[in-house]
Amino acid sequence: MSAPVSSRPSHARRPSYAAVLRVPHARPTFLAALAARLSYGTVSLSVLLSVTGASGSYAVSGLVMALFGATVVVLLPVRATLVDRYGPRRALPPMAAVYSALLCLLAALTWRPGAPPAALAVAAALTGCVAPPLGPTMRAVWGRLVDDPALLRRAYSLDGVAEELLFVSGPALVGLLLRFGPPPTGLLLSAVLMPAGTCVFVMSPAVRGAVPPKNPKREAGRPPGRFPAAPVVAAAGLGLALSAADLLVMAFAERRSYGAGVVPWVLAALSAGSAVGGLLNGAVEWRRPAGERLAWLTVGLGVALAAAGLAPGLWTLAGAMAVAGVFVAPTLTTAYLLADETAAEGERTRAGAWVNAAVNAGSSGGSVVAGLLVGRLSVGVCFALAGGVALATAVAVRAVLRLRMGGGWSRPRGGSRTSGTAPRP
Structure with missing residues (x-):
């Protein structure tokens, strides 16, 4: 994933959170990613409430949530590898589309009581399998947008705080929806947020310029990075x-x-x-x-x-x-x-x-x-x-x-950086 868009030198001299958002293409790209990631803030509670209401069993809802969370977490590095290998524009939209379709299926299954537990479990597990890795992808985009280590630290901090707020506001948004519709309404909201935000995200110039390396295992003759x-x-x-x-x-x-x-x-x-x-x-x-x-x-x-x-x-x-x-x-x-x-x-x-x-x-x-x-x-x-x-x-x-x-830290990439610097896909 190359073709970085560098931050301006003035940002490096006066790094701030405002400077992060002034980096070319950063603000719309970040907002689009947050819109898509809000789906993860609303989906867990929506799945829990919907499955509990449809099955009438806390045991079934616990199993379904466990399967959903397990597939999200275990397969997250695999999905992220696909993004690295094929680029965000090719990898993320199909994941978002399938993820949205499966959430709609789960909403249909849970709209009325009496849904088969096996069907709920399979739908939730498959949904977790294709959850797009928006968080890791956005952080990789920050790394291409920002060259200065101090400004990059601010970008990552801003991203982390925003993600924290998403996981606080998401359940509150689901609670608001419950005043107007049944719990599966939250699943439908999650199904809309993900593909809409993802489509805007991948159309950003910061992401359009991110192309996968010809050989994802080696870039410019360099061995692959270490396991972190x-x-x-x-x-x-x-x-x-x-x-x-x-x-x-x-x-x-x-x-x-x-x-x-x-x-x-x-x-x-x-x-x-x-x-x-x-x-x-x-x-x-x-x-x-x-x-x-x-x-x-x-x-x-x-x-x-x-x-x-x-x-x-x-x-x-x-x-x-x-x-x-x-x-x-x-x-x-x-x-x-x-x-x-x-x-x-x-x-x-x-x-x-x-x-x-x-x-x-x-x-x-x-x-x-x-x-x-x-x-x-x-x-x-x-x-x-x-x-x-x-x-x-x-x-x-x-x-x-x-x-x-060897007791120290620092292996800056390309000489531009120095040292010093519910499931959440």
Whole structure:
């Protein structure tokens, strides 16, 4: 995927979030990608509500959601490889069209009660198989649009915060739709958003100029990029720790008799902290290399989660979760930047997809483990264990970087960059 569109030198001298959006073609391309990615913010809750209403069984809805999430996550690197190999214009529209058609099929199956569970499971699994990797593709486009590392960090931070907001606003939008129609209406909305946003996205000059290399395994005689081990380890640990924290907030509220209604507010504090942390991460001029920052960010997350287990009441817990959130978006953004730096030009979408898949896989695993432990241990101990996972992740990240890069970090691509810099396809 070549033919980069460089950022202007003035942006490099005065990097800011406004400068990111002033990069030629960046704003319309980003907005189109966000419109398509909003489909992922609305689809999970829509699938859950639709399948539950049609089947009348939480067991069936849980199975269908598990199949949908598994196929999205497991096959994400495969779909990203197709984008790298054939280019976004050839790979993404067919995926979006099939994805939309399968969502319409699932909406038709769930419109009335009595849908066969097997049909629901197959439709959901197939839908997950073709979910377009819009997030990794957009991050690869940012890498071509922006040459300056400081400005690229801001672009990635802006992208991460926007994605966080999509996964907050998406369920709210589904809730609004429920006032006017049945739950499958949310599936139809998701089916419209994806192909519409994707079509506008691939028609952008920034994406039209992205053509696959003649040989995706080697670009300009260079060996293929390394597997992004350190970013993948960090993302998996982040997902593992955070998914456990979500369940532990629910357990905290239940055992202190606060009621389930307070849980969304505590989790909203986590999301708000993540948004603030993401914006700050992009605004700060970091001097330490990205690999070192990644390790320290996971340390901060671990300490904050462990401290949350000591909270005497709801407001203290909300404050601790907000502090933990400050480290979430920067950790994920830095992981994406590291993956991008190590990838060859024709493999950047796949490198980002590995990080994306890792955080989703870690999230699924964390929910299972936390569910087993929360009934046997106190909430405080479980929070400490979640924090310990993040701290162990920091150690693992440092170990991987030392092992694979001789104790340092930096393999800039083409000399233009230096060091320092629910399923979410």
